[in-house]
Amino acid sequence: MGRKKANRGESLMTLYLKYRPTCLEDIVGNCSTVEALKSLSRMPLESLPHSYLFSGPTGCGKTTLARILAKNILQCSDFDFQELDVADFRGIETIRDIRRTMTLKPLKGKTRVWLLDECHKLTNDAQNAMLKALEDTPSHVYFILSTTEPNKLIPTIVNRCLRFQVHKLSRREMIKLLKRIAKLEYNSKIEIHLLSEIASTSEGSARKALTTLEKVMALNDPESMLKAIREEQFNENKSVIDLCRALYHPQANWENVRKVLLDLENEDHEKIRKAVLGYFANVLMSKHDMLAHLIIQLFKEPFYDSGFPGIVSACFEVFAQSKEVMKHDNSDVPY
Ligand SMILES: Nc1ncnc2c1ncn2[C@@H]1O[C@H](COP(=O)(O)OP(=O)(O)OP(=O)(O)O)[C@@H](O)[C@H]1O
Ligand SMILES: [Mg+2]
The missing domain is CATH 3.40.50.300 (P-loop containing nucleotide triphosphate hydrolases)
Known part of the structure; x- marks a missing residue:
């Protein structure tokens, strides 16, 4: 893939469109x-x-x-x-x-x-x-x-x-693609560990990885870039975050949890489980919190056999136990 001249039109073009391969040699993976x-x-x-x-x-x-x-x-x-x-x-x-x-x-x-x-x-x-x-x-x-x-x-x-x-790109393939485009477009002005972080959050989608790369390259320092990559992942999982908030709410109400679950019904249940774990791991990393601990316990094993009904049941368990757990803990809504 040769360097593409960034004329006025192209500079406004989304990165993943600008670098869409036009020959088999440029396909990664x-x-x-x-x-x-x-x-x-x-x-x-x-x-x-x-x-x-x-x-x-x-x-x-x-x-x-x-x-x-x-x-x-x-x-x-x-x-x-x-x-x-x-x-x-x-x-x-x-x-x-x-x-x-x-x-x-x-x-x-x-x-x-x-x-x-x-x-x-x-x-x-x-x-x-x-x-x-x-x-x-x-x-x-x-x-x-x-x-x-x-x-x-x-x-x-x-x-x-x-x-x-057609398969998802592996982490290694994604890093290869990101490195290639970072070199062509940004003269490699991004640290390799950030490319690796983007690859990890991209879920194998080249489009998603390139969109994140474009967003973070608008920032100046590696710290804000890393924060933006993590936020990007959270934005993607907005409904899961709504679920986490509904579960964590001091006045947890099954109706609210149920509504969010309806939005998530067609999502990959392993993705939901991992996002819930990530969210509450962050809560635990920031403070002592019994409810976050309970949720991690209930979500730590994959729902291989039970699938989405397993998630619904784990949520109900959180809801049923939350009042008891929170009596012994002073939790605030964290995010
Ligand atoms: N294997 C790949 N190698 C290099 N770039 C890729 C690859 N796959 C996707 N891309 C990049 O991601 C962008 C989106 O890819 P594409 O539109 O082909 O995905 P898709 O599989 O058709 O997705 P959707 O199912 O959402 O339509 C492309 O424009 C290209 O920049
Ligand atoms: Mg398509």
């Missing part, structure tokens, strides 16, 4: 997918499959890889490349439009490509119509689907596609 795509790039265009599916967690390169596939491997021109965020066009009409227009020849070059991002949001009817499009694809048309939730796609769509599983 996801080696098996990159290798598989490289093999495709060595095959003649006519023998390439017509439908592809990228699945995996957010911010790890699905859209980026899909665009590289469309432009570099399927050789689609900008005129003939259509990218649709399905979240905004979930209905059958979207697919009917595609099927109506897909027979038209490309304006430039040999191929037309549709990238359907967040394709799991298509309604059931739209997915069935999509299946038909995948079945009678004209020879110049290619479809690339991308999703964080492949389980919400009808299996017949999944089976029609060449699948690529």
Whole structure:
């Protein structure tokens, strides 16, 4: 990846967009997918499959890889490349439009490509119509689907596609990416331990890591940078913090806890558990506090089998025991 000149427009551009890889060589991690795509790039265009599916967690390169596939491997021109965020066009009409227009020849070059991002949001009817499009694809048309939730796609769509599983970046890969961009963009004016801290809080999402890097680079000293990285993590977990506050409140009220739990129902329960532990570890580090100790005890083991109901039950236990515990302790609401 060469140094990108920061002209006026670019300097205002979000870092993760500015450094979105445009070739496979710049993709960090996801080696098996990159290798598989490289093999495709060595095959003649006519023998390439017509439908592809990228699945995996957010911010790890699905859209980026899909665009590289469309432009570099399927050789689609900008005129003939259509990218649709399905979240905004979930209905059958979207697919009917595609099927109506897909027979038209490309304006430039040999191929037309549709990238359907967040394709799991298509309604059931739209997915069935999509299946038909995948079945009678004209020879110049290619479809690339991308999703964080492949389980919400009808299996017949999944089976029609060449699948690529995109993975979170490991901590090492994330540090590599951050170092590379810190060098290009900021002349490496950030300490390596801060990059490592950003990598740890990024949950494997390159987008999240680069957004945090951009925010902290607006600050001057390493101490405020470290504080900003930690705050960033807390902001991400706002609903979990609301849960911690509801549990810690001197007049704990199950109705308040219940409301926050409803917001968290679809979150990863391990993420909730770790965030609760982090929050109350901070409380304990700042003072003697029996309630924080009780909460840590109740959340210290993963809820592998019980999942979200395990979290609800642990919260109820906190609520049920909190009055008793607080009789023996003088706790203030800490944050
Ligand atoms: N593997 C990677 N190597 C280098 N940069 C990456 C990688 N993955 C993501 N990025 C960076 O993160 C940004 C976001 O990636 P992308 O849009 O491809 O994620 P996504 O998987 O499609 O996420 P979502 O599910 O939220 O749509 C890119 O613009 C790029 O800067
Ligand atoms: Mg995407």
